Amino acid sequence: LNRLIALITDFGSRDAYAGILKGVIAQIAPGVTVIDITHAIPSGDVYRAAFELWRSVPYFPKKTVFLVVVDPGVGTGRRAIAFEFESRLFVGPDNGCFTFLLHGAVPDQAIELTESSYHLKSVSHTFHGRDIFAPAAAHLARGVALEKFGQPIDDIFSITLPLLEEDGENCVKGEILHADHFGNLITSIGILQFQDEGVLLAPWLPSCPSTSLPSTDVQLLLPNQRALPLQRTFKDVLKGEALAYIGSAGLVEIAINQGNASEVLGLEPGQEISIGLKG
Amino acid sequence: LNRLIALITDFGSRDAYAGILKGVIAQIAPGVTVIDITHAIPSGDVYRAAFELWRSVPYFPKKTVFLVVVDPGVGTGRRAIAFEFESRLFVGPDNGCFTFLLHGAVPDQAIELTESSYHLKSVSHTFHGRDIFAPAAAHLARGVALEKFGQPIDDIFSITLPLLEEDGENCVKGEILHADHFGNLITSIGILQFQDEGVLLAPWLPSCPSTSLPSTDVQLLLPNQRALPLQRTFKDVLKGEALAYIGSAGLVEIAINQGNASEVLGLEPGQEISIGLKG
Amino acid sequence: LNRLIALITDFGSRDAYAGILKGVIAQIAPGVTVIDITHAIPSGDVYRAAFELWRSVPYFPKKTVFLVVVDPGVGTGRRAIAFEFESRLFVGPDNGCFTFLLHGAVPDQAIELTESSYHLKSVSHTFHGRDIFAPAAAHLARGVALEKFGQPIDDIFSITLPLLEEDGENCVKGEILHADHFGNLITSIGILQFQDEGVLLAPWLPSCPSTSLPSTDVQLLLPNQRALPLQRTFKDVLKGEALAYIGSAGLVEIAINQGNASEVLGLEPGQEISIGLKG
Numbered sequence: 006l007n008r009l010i011a012l013i014t015d016f017g018s019r020d021a022y023a024g025i026l027k028g029v030i031a032q033i034a035p036g037v038t039v040i041d042i043t044h045a046i047p048s049g050d051v052y053r054a055a056f057e058l059w060r061s062v063p064y065f066p067k068k069t070v071f072l073v074v075v076d077p078g079v080g081t082g083r084r085a086i087a088f089e090f091e092s093r094l095f096v097g098p099d100n101g102c103f104t105f106l107l108h109g110a111v112p113d114q115a116i117e118l119t120e121s122s123y124h125l126k127s128v129s130h131t132f133h134g135r136d137i138f139a140p141a142a143a144h145l146a147r148g149v150a151l152e153k154f155g156q157p158i159d160d161i162f163s164i165t166l167p168l169l170e171e172d173g174e175n176c177v178k179g180e181i182l183h184a185d186h187f188g189n190l191i192t193s194i195g196i197l198q199f200q201d202e203g204v205l206l207a208p209w210l211p212s213c214p215s216t217s218l219p220s221t222d223v224q225l226l227l228p229n230q231r232a233l234p235l236q237r238t239f240k241d242v243l244k245g246e247a248l249a250y251i252g253s254a255g256l257v258e259i260a261i262n263q264g265n266a267s268e269v270l271g272l273e274p275g276q277e278i279s280i281g282l283k284g
Numbered sequence: 285l286n287r288l289i290a291l292i293t294d295f296g297s298r299d300a301y302a303g304i305l306k307g308v309i310a311q312i313a314p315g316v317t318v319i320d321i322t323h324a325i326p327s328g329d330v331y332r333a334a335f336e337l338w339r340s341v342p343y344f345p346k347k348t349v350f351l352v353v354v355d356p357g358v359g360t361g362r363r364a365i366a367f368e369f370e371s372r373l374f375v376g377p378d379n380g381c382f383t384f385l386l387h388g389a390v391p392d393q394a395i396e397l398t399e400s401s402y403h404l405k406s407v408s409h410t411f412h413g414r415d416i417f418a419p420a421a422a423h424l425a426r427g428v429a430l431e432k433f434g435q436p437i438d439d440i441f442s443i444t445l446p447l448l449e450e451d452g453e454n455c456v457k458g459e460i461l462h463a464d465h466f467g468n469l470i471t472s473i474g475i476l477q478f479q480d481e482g483v484l485l486a487p488w489l490p491s492c493p494s495t496s497l498p499s500t501d502v503q504l505l506l507p508n509q510r511a512l513p514l515q516r517t518f519k520d521v522l523k524g525e526a527l528a529y530i531g532s533a534g535l536v537e538i539a540i541n542q543g544n545a546s547e548v549l550g551l552e553p554g555q556e557i558s559i560g561l562k563g
Numbered sequence: 564l565n566r567l568i569a570l571i572t573d574f575g576s577r578d579a580y581a582g583i584l585k586g587v588i589a590q591i592a593p594g595v596t597v598i599d600i601t602h603a604i605p606s607g608d609v610y611r612a613a614f615e616l617w618r619s620v621p622y623f624p625k626k627t628v629f630l631v632v633v634d635p636g637v638g639t640g641r642r643a644i645a646f647e648f649e650s651r652l653f654v655g656p657d658n659g660c661f662t663f664l665l666h667g668a669v670p671d672q673a674i675e676l677t678e679s680s681y682h683l684k685s686v687s688h689t690f691h692g693r694d695i696f697a698p699a700a701a702h703l704a705r706g707v708a709l710e711k712f713g714q715p716i717d718d719i720f721s722i723t724l725p726l727l728e729e730d731g732e733n734c735v736k737g738e739i740l741h742a743d744h745f746g747n748l749i750t751s752i753g754i755l756q757f758q759d760e761g762v763l764l765a766p767w768l769p770s771c772p773s774t775s776l777p778s779t780d781v782q783l784l785l786p787n788q789r790a791l792p793l794q795r796t797f798k799d800v801l802k803g804e805a806l807a808y809i810g811s812a813g814l815v816e817i818a819i820n821q822g823n824a825s826e827v828l829g830l831e832p833g834q835e836i837s838i839g840l841k842g
Contacts, residue, residue, distance in 0.1 A: 009589055011582065017465035018297065018576065021340040024290065024321030028344035031288055031319065035345070039319075040589065040597075042582030048466055049542060061579040064693065065586035066593070077542050080517030130517035132532030135343065186575035187606055238638030238688035253690035263607060263635055296744035297576065300619040303569065303600030307623035310567055310598065314624070318598075327745055328821060356821050359796030409796035411811030414622065 008146040010039045011065055013054055014074040014134065015046040022132075026074070026139045029125070033143035040065075049077035051101045052164060056182055059105035060254040062093060072142040073097035074134035085137050086161065087145065087154055088115035094151070096142045098133070101164030108166075111159070119155035167193035176281030181274050182256070188265030190272055192225075194257045194280055225249035225257060226279045227270065233259065235280070249280075287425040289318045290344055292333055293353040293413065294325040301411075305353070305418045308404070312422035319344075328356035330380045331443060335461055338384035339533040341372060351421040352376035353413035364416050365440065366424065366433055367394035373430070375421045377412070380443030387445075390438070398434035446472035455560030460553050461535070467544030469551055471504075473536045473559055504528035504536060505558045506549065512538065514559070528559075566704040568597045569623055571612055572632040572692065573604040580690075584632070584697045587683070591701035598623075607635035609659045610722060614740055617663035618812040620651060630700040631655035632692035643695050644719065645703065645712055646673035652709070654700045656691070659722030666724075669717070677713035725751035734839030739832050740814070746823030748830050750783075752815045752838055783807035783815060784837045785828065791817065793838070807838075 010030060016022040023044045030039055042061050046054045054075040062071065076083075076098045084099040090112040095103060099117075118124075118141050128136040141154055167180050179193035223235040233249040239262040242248045247266060252258035257280060260266045267273065289309060295301040302323045309318055321340050325333045333354040341350065355362075355377045363378040369391040374382060378396075397420050400407075407415040420433055446459050458472040502514040512528040518541045521527045526545060531537035536559060539545045546552065568588060574580040581602045588597055600619050604612045612633040620629065634641075634656045642657040648670040653661060657675075676682075676699050686694040699712055725738050737751035781793040791807040797820040800806045805824060810816035815838060818824045825831065 011586065018322060019324045019465045021321045021336045022465070024319055025340055025343045027319045028290065028340065028348070031317070032343070032345045038589070040582055040585045042579045043576060045577045057579045061583055061586065064583045064590070066590045081519040129532040131529065135532060186577045186580070240639040250689065253687040253693060297601060298603045298744045300600045300615045301744070303598055304619055304622045306598045307569065307619065310596070311622070311624045360798040408811040410808065414811060
């Protein structure tokens with residue numbers, strides 16, 4: 006049984022919570038491998054969970070079960086759901102944490118986890134990760150069919166996606182999505198193709214504005230109007246200098262070569278940036 | 285070989301120490317799955333280790349080997365022990381870290397880990413986790429019988445359990461045990477049954493005082509005499525408001541709906557609280 | 564397939580980066596066990612990575628594949644390499660992170676990872692951990708022969724090893740290498756034999772100065788000229804007192820019994836210490 010379960014939670018590392026999920030999984034699906042994507046989502050930050058899920062999924066095998074437990078609405082009416090999308094399975098609260106992944110698409114099959122025979126015997130009001138979500142992920146990894154877990158649903162809740170709009174000719178506005186561990190700033194602007202004729206778009210938004218740009222003479226404009234040329238990689242600037250480049254998730258990032266851009270430039274998630282032609 | 289080893293240590297994540305335990309286990313018991321419960325027990329905090337172990341164990345499969353390495357007395361005379369209890373196996377220093385789990389019970393079979401053929405060849409004076417405990421856990425997971433590891437013992441060291449006493453009629457005093465990652469405050473007061481006639485007690489203390497209470501009109505009294513009604517779950521109060529509720533470990537907890545109770549209320553482990561009838 | 568891959572990175576725990584490495588490995592080598600040694604190497608700190616690798620390797624099984632991704636020069640000309648050494652396999656950037664391990668030795672077989680059929684299809688300029696190193700580790704764990712990954716190389720880059728020199732008769736100067744999670748200070752001075760006639764040396768430096776010492780009357784001199792006697796273990800001093808002892812990696816360490824030596828003594832990596840005969 007080479008099935009995987011991959012975890013994204015806001016449980017942190019101080020408590021036994023993430024370990025308890027794995028104990029529950031091991032009871033139901035012995036031998037299934039569990040991979041921690043991260044447990045350091047800020048408490049209740051559904052947006053961040055959605056982002057980390059989106060950039061991780063393409064690197065995991067087909068049939069992986071992704072279990073997302075960032076659940077500020079636990080115990081309220083929010084639905085517990087599971088669905089299949091692009092040959093992978095997803096389990097979590099229906100609070101928007103699948104927004105980036107689905108980018109408006111509707112999965113073939115989505116279920117509300119109402120069937121109590123796949124819950125733990127006693128379900129708490131505050132830890133559905135342990136009592137409902139982890140058991141569902143484990144049974145899915147064992148091969149139980151999705152339709153057995155409850156009633157089909159035909160909609161999944163979405164949160165508002167990051168700003169991304171055309172701003173005059175050959176210019177796209179976006180925002181800073183995330184400051185990573187290295188202080189690199191990941192923006193909402195993606196570049197899927199950037200050779201002779203680059204195309205800017207947010208890869209999770211099929212209908213987002215796109216702009217055709219030459220690959221030279223492109224620059225990123227910071228909130229303080231400082232312009233950074235779009236480079237290929239860190240070494241294209243001196244140590245300690247700032248640059249913009251296409252990061253490993255296909256999004257434009259801002260970094261300092263061997264430094265911490267978030268600290269040095271004083272930038273943080275939510276701030277607006279734009280990218281366009283020089284001059 | 286679907287045996288599990290579950291780890292609780294105070295090693296943190298900066299060093300290779302937890303990884304080295306897993307290397308040692310992989311050498312002795314290839315294919316055994318290792319689950320991290322937590323490595324973030326505060327340095328030498330046996331009490332906290334005992335608590336995290338207690339709340340994790342019920343969610344792990346029978347036959348799991350629990351390895352606890354919170355060992356401020358390494359290199360002193362404290363014994364290294366292993367025992368079986370309620371179909372699970374436990375390995376660690378005899379310093380009180382099994383107190384909550386055992387709640388005064390005596391395990392069927394307990395052993396001091398004196399048999400050096402189950403130690404690493406060279407045993408350091410400061411890292412018995414690597415040299416004595418991890419090898420014992422790995423050999424146990426391989427199926428070596430407990431009695432082979434050394435001399436039987438008939439007592440296991442206990443630490444003083446948290447305050448829990450009747451305080452007048454229909455009132456029980458306890459204390460805050462732990463502030464978790466979310467800022468939720470977990471108290472020493474448990475409620476095993478709370479429907480028409482609730483029964484308050486600490487579940488690890490079979491002989492603790494218990495009080496019969498109606499399920500309505502119960503409130504928790506904070507150190508500053510502020511009263512919080514006992515609710516079912518977060519959504520029963522407005523966002524930003526405080527509540528008491530039965531948490532996922534069966535203990536009364538104090539939280540702020542979508543906030544951090546430890547910070548907002550200024551409460552921390554060791555402080556006294558009480559629970560009883562209103563008015 | 565009981566092969567292991569052991570990870571050392573500076574990715575931290577906030578992002579999905581370490582999880583993504585494991586997703587890539589699971590796609591290429593399903594069923595291979597991945598062990599986290601640490602992801603908390605300070606950003607770009609090749610020296611620290613080299614140290615953590617060195618002290619971990621002896622505790623892992625033969626045939627383990629060690630994957631080190633501390634890669635401040637990603638995207639520059641630094642080579643991506645893999646090699647076999649003492650029956651274990653190593654993958655990472657050629658930036659000095661293997662210096663402590665190799666201590667000047669040349670591995671039997673070392674390869675530059677130039678063969679693109681073992682890279683991911685699309686290789687980013689900033690995340691070779693995902694696109695080049697993790698795939699190489701996974702294919703090695705599957706049993707692909709080292710020579711298939713690219714061109715043989717006959718040198719591996721080294722960083723400057725820590726200071727270690729004779730300082731008069733029967734005295735060796737070294738430095739503080741690392742303050743660990745407990746605040747214990749690990750020095751560059753090793754003692755491989757310390758019974759009747761102790762021999763001081765840094766175990767990774769076959770040609771380093773060594774000094775024959777009696778096992779009694781040895782003391783460690785702190786930067787402020789305070790002398791600490793060399794003890795066997797923590798309990799040889801009172802709670803709260805400082806001591807020197809041979810730590811679990813075979814190196815002289817400085818600790819406070821049940822305290823944090825780094826904070827209390829105000830010492831940190833890079834500071835010079837010496838060890839020698841009293842008086």
